[in-house]
Amino acid sequence: MAHLRLMSEKKSEPASGASHVNDLGHVKEATPSLIQVFEPHKASLPPVGAYMREFWSRKRFSLELARFADKAEYLESNLGKVWLVLNPLLLAFVYFLLVTVLRGGSDKAHGFTTLAHILIGLFTFYFAQNVISDGAQSITSGGRLILNQAFPRTLLPLSSAIRSFWQYIPTIPVYIVVVVIGKFFIPKADIHIFSWALLWIPYVTFCLALTAFGMALIFATMNVYFRDTSKLLSYTTRIWLYASPVLWLPEMLHGWHRAILYVNPLGPALSATAEIWIRGHQPTLAQIIGLAVWAVIAMIFGGYFFISRERDFAVRI
Amino acid sequence: MKKNRMLIDMPADLAVRIEDLSITYKINVDTKKTLKNAIMRASKGEKVRMRTVEAVKHMNLDIPHGSVLGIxxxxxxxxxxxxxxxxxxxxxxxxxxxxxxxISTLLALGVGFNPALSGRDNIILGGLASGLTKEEIAAKTDEIARFADLPDGFIDMPVRTYSSGMYGRVAFAVAVAMTPDILLLDEALSAGDAAFKEKSFLRMRELVQEARTIVIVSHALQTVKDLCTHAIWMHKGQILAKGDAGEITEKYLEFLNVGTLPSNLEDF
Incomplete structure (x- = not known):
């Protein structure tokens, strides 16, 4: 097919600052200098370098999207963000009752240590769960933005992850307050809350966030193709909780059963969290390696799975 | 994706160059697009039913700066x-x-609009999504509210309290406030009453005066005729005819009335 030119058949020189006369007789300077080229993706992937630069330059959008989503959710709730802390606190209390009743009761000190373990475990697990489940819905619920604007779609699950992190932060002081008060009344409780091991918390949290974000990318993509993925996810995360060292202690597993701690992507993070916040020990070498390995696997696999299917989002939403 | 213009053979007077463009994609034609359905099908040895859509086929087109193209x-x-x-x-x-x-786009109405948030918040969100900084978009918020003819105070009210006309007017106002070089509008001019339509037309003419380019998709042929300098008629992913907007809309209208393609275009 012949190349169509709409205004004129005259060939133009590829030089900047050119001018032409329009239908209204005005001489216009064609000054735009932003050249964008859209070509087919190679191996289903956009140019990775350009994609990452665009991702980085739009990070403010993710932050603001998280802030506005937060604002919208709690705008008309009287208790508002208090539920963020109340919900896991009440759940921890329910699970604590369940676990101590099933065990046939225990002494006060041991009971309080169990409560502290469940509390920090649940707070940490819910952080990962929120990153995954909110991220899974971020693409299908961002329909209009996706249909109207070109931007790296990974910014949407990133926004969910940022929001989940903000919601996680206040739960840490709550845990500290509960443990400090508990230790005051039950000094024999075997919890070493303040130790040098706390320096490992940023590493553990960072690796956990990457792992959960990578998984969010996988589920967000699946949710575009199969809209019941997010429903299924609510059951999956419940089973995931029971399979994680939250309601039980890692020491309860022996021999090959300990493999469960590392096969579970959240296992190393949850074990390390208990190690730091309960026993005051730094994470074991296996936990440190496990954290990094799962973060890398989740980011590589999740990133590829998501970005290689980003093009489809605009036609499947 | 940005590239150095020296490396690209792009005449400076062109806003958009389309070369041998084809766009295909696959869609799932199953009525139930669920994981459950996919697993049930897999258990029976069946695949999810997919269809390949050839939306655009080998298209070539140059759009110069300062033109208004209707599609x-x-x-x-x-x-x-x-x-x-x-x-x-x-x-x-x-x-x-x-x-x-x-580029500024208005391809889906109510861009970035979260009904629980105020118009101001939504404008900021829409602006950030299109690549502006928060400061840039915040400086334009009142101008957008004025252009969209929002009643006093409505800019800080939740968007769920807006009428559908207000909703559409804000979306249009955001798109034109970005001072784009190229404005892409898909059925976006149906929002608002006759007075707003006139205002939109004036704003678009101003953009054209500034050598900015507008591409409009519309089923409202009169709009295309009134506003566009040129038009293309697309049929089954190809350009069936191109030329003066009045001429193309007449041809297309004839096709709509008669139901058959003009004899010289029957090969499509």
Whole structure:
């Protein structure tokens, strides 16, 4: 097919600052200098370098999207963000009752240590769960933005992850307050809350966030193709909780059963969290390696799975 | 995706160059697009039913700066797909699109609008999504509210309290406030009453005076006729005819009335 030119058949020189006369007789300077080229993706992937630069330059959008989503959710709730802390606190209390009743009761000190373990475990697990489940819905619920604007779609699950992190932060002081008060009344409780091991918390949290974000990318993509993925996810995360060292202690597993701690992507993070916040020990070498390995696997696999299917989002939403 | 213009053979007077563009994609034609359905099908040895859509086929087109191009055609002709491709939302399957300038789009009404948030918050969100900084968009918020004819105080009210007309007017006002080099509008001019339509037309003419480029997809042929300098008629993913907007809309109207393609275009 012949190349169509709409205004004129005259060939133009590829030089900047050119001018032409329009239908209204005005001489216009064609000054735009932003050249964008859209070509087919190679191996289903956009140019990775350009994609990452665009991702980085739009990070403010993710932050603001998280802030506005937060604002919208709690705008008309009287208790508002208090539920963020109340919900896991009440759940921890329910699970604590369940676990101590099933065990046939225990002494006060041991009971309080169990409560502290469940509390920090649940707070940490819910952080990962929120990153995954909110991220899974971020693409299908961002329909209009996706249909109207070109931007790296990974910014949407990133926004969910940022929001989940903000919601996680206040739960840490709550845990500290509960443990400090508990230790005051039950000094024999075997919890070493303040130790040098706390320096490992940023590493553990960072690796956990990457792992959960990578998984969010996988589920967000699946949710575009199969809209019941997010429903299924609510059951999956419940089973995931029971399979994680939250309601039980890692020491309860022996021999090959300990493999469960590392096969579970959240296992190393949850074990390390208990190690730091309960026993005051730094994470074991296996936990440190496990954290990094799962973060890398989740980011590589999740990133590829998501970005290689980003093009489809605009036609499947 | 940005490249150095020295490396690209792009005449400076062109806003958009489309070269041998083809866009295909697959869609799931199952009524139930669920994991459960996919697993049930897999258990019976069946695959999920997919259909390949050839939305745009080997298209070539140059759009100079300062032009207003109308795109007409029946549903499924590939108009919206082409617009998304020019905006970089849907990358080509084959060929290349080169765009010279900042793009602003209004391809889906109510862009970025969260009904629980105020108009001001939504405008900021929409602006950030299109690549502006928060400060840039905040400086334009009152101008957008004025242009959209929002009653006093409505800019700080939740968007769920807006009428559908207000909703559409704000979306349009955000798109034109971005001072784009290239403005892409898909059925966006149906929002608002006659007075707002007139205001929109004036604003678009101002943009054209500033050598900015506008591409409009519309089923409202009178709008295309009134506003566009040129038009293309798309049919089954190809350009069936191009030329003066009045001439093209007449041809297309004739096709709509008669139901058959003009004899010289029957090969399509």
């Amino acid at each position: 007409v055609g029946a549903n499924g002709a590939g108009k919206s797909t082409l617009m998304r491709s020019i905006a970089g939302i849907l990358p080509p399957t084959e060929g290349r699109i080169t765009v010279n300038g900042k």
